[in-house]
Amino acid sequence: MATDSLIKQLQKSFRYLESARNTFTETTKLSKDNLSNLCNLSEQYSCCNKVDFQLTGLKHFSQIKTCTLAKIQVIMEKHLSQLWQEMSCLQSTHQQVAKHYDLTVNLYNQHANDLDLKMMTLDDVFHPSYAMMIEMLSDMDRVFHLEYVKRWQALQDVDYHKPESVQSLSDVWTDCKQLEEAVK
Template sequence: MSESPAILVLHQALQKSFQAIHQQQGVWQQALTDCKPLLSSLSNLAEQMQACQKVTFAHTPLRDFPDLEEQLKYKQRCAAEGLLEELGGKVADLQKVRDAVSGYVGTVFQLYEQHADVLGFEASVQRTAPHPSLADMLEWLHDIERYYRHEYLESKLLLLQIRYENLPDMQTLPRSWERILEHDSRSMVPDTLLKVSFLGTL
């Protein structure tokens, strides 16, 4: 593979980007992991809230406590708000990772564009058995960025759809979250980073 200054500059930039993404992937994975119990708690709370709505307190021994129903609903609403606030913080963590990765990828692509004329097409697509081409690695970065953008958007939209008026949907949140996590491309980032590590880029 050519050892031109442009090639060396791009390889260094790619190495830094993949190393940074490797660190960000840990933050991303932790945020996803933290969301799961919060969504389960919110689902359980929605079930309790729905059960409470079905009870006519005036027809039970609890009628002697006229403020109980209102107090219970208030406590449940406050608990739900607290869980949603925590979930919002986790989604904000996902957004930070998405933005950071977009920044890394944008920097590398900008650098490539600056050197594209000097490199030429042949140097960009040249690969050997142990080394992928620049085009290969740029495509990997693009795919990683697209994954983070897509997964963040799905996570954000899921939370935006939560409505207290639709408690049955709130109860299905854990299953909806699992569908996001079961996306076909979920292993793409770890697989790519593993592949890069074997090439000595990480």
């Protein structure tokens, strides 16, 4: 009975991991336009900020630089807001992965004395040992946590005056190598 409940929980958890990986991957793909727009806007903001309008044909329009920078910043904020919405989806996914891991570990702890040691530690032809699956689940929980945190941190660090911070956000956001390797 204890073994059956652990098997069912592990199956649920691993099915959810596949779904969570797909969510992270899809969110990354859906965010590419926002990231690309942010990079372009950041470059525009930086260039506009560097231009001395007194040396151009626009020197008679004293507010043009301020208005242009404000307009670019508003559009950048819109794209950043959309990325923060995507972060809430990633946060929910990350929390669900952690929940699955916690449920599995709690179930294991409740029934540890009733579980067959051989099944817990030895692999067979059809699946790895339960201990190995719990360890893989732990690793996946850690990877999802790290993936979420690195995106959150990069989003926090965005500075309109520094195009490299926006480029860094784009690089971090689209890098799913660690997640892809962990799910294999």
